Amino acid sequence: MQSDPSLFSIGGVIGATFSTFFSRFVHSAPLALLCYVPVFLFMIFAGDFQTSSFGSTFENILGMVCSSIFAAIATYEVVVLASARPVSLGQTIAAITPQLAAVLLASFAYSLIVGFGTAFFIISGLSFITILFVVIPTIVVEGLGMRRGFARSLDLTSGSRWPIFDLSISMTLAALFIAFGLIMAAEAV
Amino acid sequence: MVGITAIVVMVGVINAIAKAHTFVRLRVVKECARNQELADVFSYTTSAHMTGITEKGGGPDGPPPDSLATLATLRLLGGGFGFSTCFGALDTALQLRRFFR
Numbered sequence: 577m578q579s580d581p582s583l584f585s586i587g588g589v590i591g592a593t594f595s596t597f598f599s600r601f602v603h604s605a606p607l608a609l610l611c612y613v614p615v616f617l618f619m620i621f622a623g624d625f626q627t628s629s630f631g632s633t634f635e636n637i638l639g640m641v642c643s644s645i646f647a648a649i650a651t652y653e654v655v656v657l658a659s660a661r662p663v664s665l666g667q668t669i670a671a672i673t674p675q676l677a678a679v680l681l682a683s684f685a686y687s688l689i690v691g692f693g694t695a696f697f698i699i700s701g702l703s704f705i706t707i708l709f710v711v712i713p714t715i716v717v718e719g720l721g722m723r724r725g726f727a728r729s730l731d732l733t734s735g736s737r738w739p740i741f742d743l744s745i746s747m748t749l750a751a752l753f754i755a756f757g758l759i760m761a762a763e764a765v
Numbered sequence: 766m767v768g769i770t771a772i773v774v775m776v777g778v779i780n781a782i783a784k785a786h787t788f789v790r791l792r793v794v795k796e797c798a799r800n801q802e803l804a805d806v807f808s809y810t811t812s813a814h815m816t817g818i819t820e821k822g823g824g825p826d827g828p829p830p831d832s833l834a835t836l837a838t839l840r841l842l843g844g845g846f847g848f849s850t851c852f853g854a855l856d857t858a859l860q861l862r863r864f865f866r
Contacts, residue, residue: 588790590783604778643777651781654785655789712781751775752772759768759771
């Protein structure tokens, strides 16, 4: 049965997410690991520097940059595939490159906002996570700058914030569960 | 340490895909809401046009029915649709409401 397109359904998003994740695992997992190569290299070669406060801050920033680049690539691919068009990695990289600076700035601002929100009072942190849930997709797909991307995310999430909040919690738990499972399976092999 | 980073990477992959799918669906939801809003404005415009003129137009205090009907029709078919359907319909609805008040 076709769901009503005028209503946001968590089940639909979760189903589509895991369908995409497993159907494109062979493509997405190596790509994600490739994006995280700088982090792995830092972990291998940093030595004592990694344990210093500056080193761990640097590692966190490096991780954020790498995850933002991967998020931009994955977002563009998913949106193009959702419109039933073929997509290649070269085409994706060409499309996201002009938006990369805005994506990195937005990721940094998002981390600060959510971090401060959570530090002061956990509820405000959770509400920021919810209302800014689609900042990166708006910047990557709609070609907006950082400020307009934030405004667009606020606009898009209005009216569906409780389902998005539930979705963010359940997706994080499910993702942790699956990641543990995959790593256990890899270690067993 | 590398295992934890691998878990973080996998969680990041799933989260990025989930955000992209959420974005696609939210855009559809917003588009549906916008279309419904437009349909409501059209429905209001049409009913104001059809009922207001016959009920209130032409009375001693009311505006002459012919000019009102002409204005509404011109705005609906001409200026309104010529520039933007949405703003045209909204403008006509507001004009009619002001006239019939």
